[in-house]
Amino acid sequence: MEKQRRSSAVLLVAALILGLVALRSPAGAGEKDKVSVGVALPPHAAGHTPQKLDLAFCSQLLCVIPFEVARAKGFFAEEGLDVQLVYMKGGPPAVTALQGKSVDFIGTTMDLVVKSTAGGKQIVMVASTARLPFFALVAAPGEAGRITGPEHLVGKKVGVGNLGATDHLLVQLFLRKSGIDPEKVSFVALGPNILQTLVNGQVEAAMVQEPALTLATRKGGRLLVNFMDQHQAQSVLGGPYQFMGLITRPDVIAQNPSLVQRMSNAIVKANRFISREPGPAIASLVPESLLVGGDPALMGEILDQFKGHLYPADGRIQAEDVARVVEAQRASGLLPKTGAPGLSLLFTNEFVERSR
Numbered sequence: 001m002e003k004q005r006r007s008s009a010v011l012l013v014a015a016l017i018l019g020l021v022a023l024r025s026p027a028g029a030g031e032k033d034k035v036s037v038g039v040a041l042p043p044h045a046a047g048h049t050p051q052k053l054d055l056a057f058c059s060q061l062l063c064v065i066p067f068e069v070a071r072a073k074g075f076f077a078e079e080g081l082d083v084q085l086v087y088m089k090g091g092p093p094a095v096t097a098l099q100g101k102s103v104d105f106i107g108t109t110m111d112l113v114v115k116s117t118a119g120g121k122q123i124v125m126v127a128s129t130a131r132l133p134f135f136a137l138v139a140a141p142g143e144a145g146r147i148t149g150p151e152h153l154v155g156k157k158v159g160v161g162n163l164g165a166t167d168h169l170l171v172q173l174f175l176r177k178s179g180i181d182p183e184k185v186s187f188v189a190l191g192p193n194i195l196q197t198l199v200n201g202q203v204e205a206a207m208v209q210e211p212a213l214t215l216a217t218r219k220g221g222r223l224l225v226n227f228m229d230q231h232q233a234q235s236v237l238g239g240p241y242q243f244m245g246l247i248t249r250p251d252v253i254a255q256n257p258s259l260v261q262r263m264s265n266a267i268v269k270a271n272r273f274i275s276r277e278p279g280p281a282i283a284s285l286v287p288e289s290l291l292v293g294g295d296p297a298l299m300g301e302i303l304d305q306f307k308g309h310l311y312p313a314d315g316r317i318q319a320e321d322v323a324r325v326v327e328a329q330r331a332s333g334l335l336p337k338t339g340a341p342g343l344s345l346l347f348t349n350e351f352v353e354r355s356r
Contacts, residue, residue, distance in 0.1 A: 050082040051259070056098070057107030058091040062210055063244055064290060065282065065303070066129040066311060067107055070270035072285035078269070079262035090162075098123060104252045105263055110242040110325045110346070111166045115334070117341040123247050125347040126260055127267045127315040127355075130244035133227040134310070135167045136213045137174065141220035142201045150178040150224065159190040159197055159206030166243070167207035169328045174225055174236055176331060210302045230309040241328070242321035245347075253348070264351035268315040275313035279303030315352035319343050 057063060067085055070076050076083040088094040091108040098106045099121050107129060116123050137158075139147035146152060153175070160168040172182040190197050195212040197203055199219055208216055210228070217223055226232050233240060246267050253260055274282055280300035288296060322343050329335040 050077060050080050052082045052084070053105065053259075054084045054086045054103045055105045055107065055263075056086040056088050056094040056103045058088055058094055058109075060134055060209060061290070061299075062134045062302075062306075062310065063107065063130070065286065065307075066267055066270040066274065068286045068290070069273055069282065070266045073270065073273060075266040075269040075273075076263075079266050081262060081266065083266075095123065098247065098249060101249075104248055104256075104259075106247050107244060108247060109166055109244055110322060111169065111329065113245075113247060113346050114325055114329055114341065117345055118335055122250055122341075122345055124250060124253065124345070125242075125245040125247050125317055126253070126350075127246040127264045127271075127352050128242060128244070128312050128317045129246065129267060129271065129315070130310050131240040131242060131312050131318070131321060132230060132233050132310050133166055133170055133241055133243045134209045135170060135207045136209075136226040136228060137171055137205060137207055137224040138198065138213060138216050139205045139222040139224060140198050140201050140203065141216070143204045144220055144222035147205060147222065147224070150175055150180055153205060154180060154184045155186075156204040157186045157188050157202075159188050159194050159203040161191060161194065161207070162189050163187060164332075164334065169332050169334070170227055170237075170241075171207055172332050173328045177236060210306070211298060214298070214302060228306050228309060237324055239324065240318065240321040241324045242317055242347075245317065257351075261351050261354060264315065265355045268313075268352055268355035271311050271315050272313050274303075274307055274311045279305075279307065282307070315355065316349050317347040317352075322346055 055067065057067060064085075064087075071083065071085060086103065088097070091112045094106040094108045095112050095116055097103045099116065110125060113123050113125050143156075147156070158171060160171065162168065168187060171187075175182045175185060188203055190203070190206065194206050194208055195216060198206040198208065198216060198221065205224065213223070213226070225236055227236070227241070230240065246263060248260060248263075278300070279302070280296065282303050283296040283299035286296070286299065326335065326340055326343070330337060330340065
């Protein structure tokens with residue numbers, strides 16, 4: 001199985017090496033949309049038959065950390081679970097798989113929970129794996145001297161992963177809160193090639209993730225706002241913005257609460273491990289083929305800088321953080337001003353509150 005896992009992981013290098021796979025991609029969850037990474041069971045699980053299940057999630061580098069930690073440290077196995085990590089090409093295919101009951105659990109964004117539930121297909125976040133978005137707005141190296149604030153983005157091209165995705169919503173919200181009409185900025189959907197496009201000057205600024213943020217600023221790009229920093233998120237958004245989490249369907253919660261509890265336990269254990277361990281120790285648990293050019297040292301540096309801001313040790317989801325997600329969608333016209341789904345439909349802390 002380990003051989004199969006390594007082989008599957010190699011297929012992910014192109015998508016994950018820059019950590020820039022977009023949150024939004026065309027709907028559909030066929031075999032071409034996913035790659036599986038198996039779980040290695042620890043010695044103490046030998047002789048037992050764990051419950052097998054798939055966990056699908058969008059393939060962002062920082063997104064994979066809690067799930068890979070839960071796999072590598074045997075936290076899934078401790079809960080009697082043999083979890084297959086299924087890397088999807090973006091969040092929407094993962095949601096489609098969950099809605100279609102191809103999988104019972106996914107890891108993706110609260111933005112997609114809101115969108116799906118508002119569209120009449122309720123899904124529920126049961127544990128948080130990131131309380132801030134994995135994005136930062138950076139001016140291109142060639143524009144760093146001219147673009148020093150959001151007001152200088154008027155009339156400029158700003159790259160995002162996909163129009164309507166979380167990064168697009170956030171930069172629009174940032175502009176509005178800065179007193180700038182987003183309609184005066186030209187947004188360009190760049191998919192996974194954001195870093196190279198930004199560095200080449202094909203857009204004047206872009207929303208990037210890690211390690212693209214580190215690489216872009218090292219090449220002379222100017223950081224305008226970093227949503228991965230809790231202090232900047234407080235200033236720009238008014239506080240955290242619930243981003244990633246473990247998500248399931250209401251019928252799974254109703255029919256198999258024990259399974260939901262065990263999955264939540266494993267994720268909370270992973271979050272706690274991340275909160276107390278240094279970045280290099282965490283990075284060492286992620287397959288090198290998923291890291292930046294196979295460089296665990298760089299990933300360790302990035303984690304030491306941001307892990308305390310991003311990953312909630314207790315896995316709790318805060319209502320006010322979810323409300324900011326709803327606000328961003330309303331402000332961008334993706335939700336009506338009234339009639340959006342109630343917060344109680346979008347998440348529950350029932351299981352993380354009982355996690356060991």
